[in-house]
Every structure is written in structure tokens, then in C-alpha cells.
Amino acid sequence: MDLVINRFTVAILVVGCLVAWFLQLIALSPISPNPLILKHSYTREGPYAKNNVLQAVEKLGEGMLDRPEDTAVDSQGLIYTATRDGWIKRMHSNGSWEDWKMVGGAPLGLTVSTSGDVLVCMPNQGLLKVNDDRIFLLASEIDGVPIRFANTVVEASDGSVYFSDSSTKYGKFFLDLLEAKPYGRLLKYDPITKKTTVLLDGLGFANGVALSSKEDYIIICETWKFRCLKHWIKGEKLGSTEIFIENLPGGPDNINIAADGRSYWIALVGRIRSRTLEFVYRYGILKHIFATYPNLLEWIGFQKRQAMVVKVGEHGQPITSLDDSNGKVMSLVTSAMEVGDYLYLGSLHANFLGRLSADKFRV
Ligand SMILES: *[C@@H]1O[C@H](CO)[C@@H](O)[C@H](O)[C@H]1NC(C)=O
8 A cells, every 4th residue: 555655656756846846847848849740851961971071171261260150252362251250251362361350259151242331231330331441230120120130141233232131030050940939031132221121021031142143033042941942132033032942951040152153152051950850840849948058959969060062953953062071070061162273162160261172072
């Protein structure tokens, strides 16, 4: 009899503790998640086959560049990057680096405008215009609502500026991913009216932005939807949006038009797809746990060391990829920009910019 009561008491206690823990977890959790169900699996075959080509990069500015996320090039051939310690730095043709402008914060994407100004995306601030003389905040809000997570920017030849706002809710990627509600937007800044408008919203972490060479469409990447969209800004399809590429083997970050003017380089940031991770993405309770204790994410292989960039044709067909499958030399590669005979690789892990020569990637 005693034994039965004891077991019963223990069971009640255990269940009680679990319920209390669960309620506390929900109360502590910063997110209110939706399930993220990824339909297709992908294989590392054909264009996605492992090759470790990125292990052959030359390291530019090693030790001087704090996680250079994106790159840009000006009409003189100077290579610009924004570092996470608040600098815009640039590399001269003789290979020397210059600490060009301190903008503060943690700048991300940048581009050089036709007027020679550097446009820089600043999380928590908006869009900056930087030149030798001054730093100017071009856009910080839309109808009074702040732009929370400016991430990547391109400029069209008419001066219109297209940029992404990754999430109107979160300043941290992993929280946006775990919540899996699409808070990302594609924005347009008009240099004449000086107004910013929303072209697209409801994007799953809006990230890389590229403009076609005819400037008739924009490609915008959605990191945790593992796809990029094509949004028409000219012609018959003006205003419509279609899928450009989906089921990418990693979350797309920056996208840049390739030197041929037709294909695109997409950097897939870290490893955020795997069987384990995709299992976690499905279940709210697991997502609450990882959102509350983010250190556990590393433990299940989130952002594991590895790097991958994919070259995609104008119809969204994957052509080839370059990777460092165990992150020996490069990991968390966030951008790939082809200039002349080189591919420049930005990374949120490195203290250098990677540079790969054409003989390694043009086959
Ligand atoms: C490289 O070029 C820059 C700009 O022209 C110049 O300021 C710098 O002194 C040069 N550095 C070297 C090592 O030649």
C-alpha cells in the first residue's frame, strides 16, 4: 500500500514540476513561434557537390577586418567593406587597406552609388550615405515606424535605392528564424522625394538584394525560407513577384550579379539546415527552449563551421557551388562579389576578406 502511494506521489510531483517548468519556459521565451516545415530535402550532388574550393582563398587584410559581411567596388576599383566594429574600410589597388570612415554601430551591406557615395545598411538605424566629407542618414523610418534591420542595398541607375529590412520585430536572426513569422520587407528609397516606401512585406528574413542588368527586376533572398524571389519593377510584369530559386541547401544571405551580367552569386550563411535543425523548426516547444537558451543551438549544429556559395543562372537554375565543407579556412560566408578575375568573399566569422582567383572558380 505504502509503495503505491509513494509511486503515486512521485508521479504527481514529477508531472507538477514538468508543468511548472513548461509554464516558466513559455513565460521566459522571447518568441511566439509558428511551425516552420521545410517540404523538400536537398542533396549535395550535381551543382551542390562538396569541393572545398573555398579553402583556396587568399586572405586579404587578415587581422584588420572584423567580420566583413559585405563588399562593394567603386569606379576606380577600390574594394569597400563594412566591419562589425563600425568601420568602412577600403583596399587600394596596391593591396593596402585604409580605415576610411568610422560610422559606428555594426554596419552590414553596402554599395557604391553612381555619384561615388557609399550607401551603408545600419541595423537599428537605417540607411546611411557616406562620403569623404560626411555621414548622412538617408532613411530611418517609414510613416513614423523605424526601419529596424536594414541589411543589404543596391542602387539603380536612376538613383532609386532598394534595400532590405530583415525583420520588423527582431534584431537577432535566430529569434526571427525560430518564431518563423515573416517580418521582412523590401524597401525603396526615392532620392527625389527622399521618401522610403515598402515594395514587399511578409518576407522570411529579407536579406540579399540584387538588380538585374536590365534593371527590370530585383531578386530578394529570404534566409529562413531558403529561397529568393524575383520582383518585377519594369515591363508587363511590373509589381508581380515570383520564386527565383527555392530549396537552397542553406539560408541565402547576400546575392550579387556575376561578371557575365546574367547569373548571380548567392552566399548561403552557415549551416542552418540539417535533419536535427529541421526537426526543431517544426515544434513550438523545442523552439521555446532554444529561444530561451540560445547557447543550446550551437550544441545541435546551428551555425556549424562551414561555408558555401552558389552560382545561379538567370532562370534560377543552380550552375555550380563553391564550399568549405568543414570551415577549415572560411565559415559563415555571407557574400560573394565577382570583380575582374576575382571573387571576393565576406564572412561573419573571419577577420579577413577571402579572395579567390578565376582559375579556381571559372571552369
Ligand atoms: C597604396 O596606395 C595608396 C593610395 O594611392 C597610398 O596612399 C599608399 O601609400 C600606398 N601604399 C603602399 C604600401 O604603396
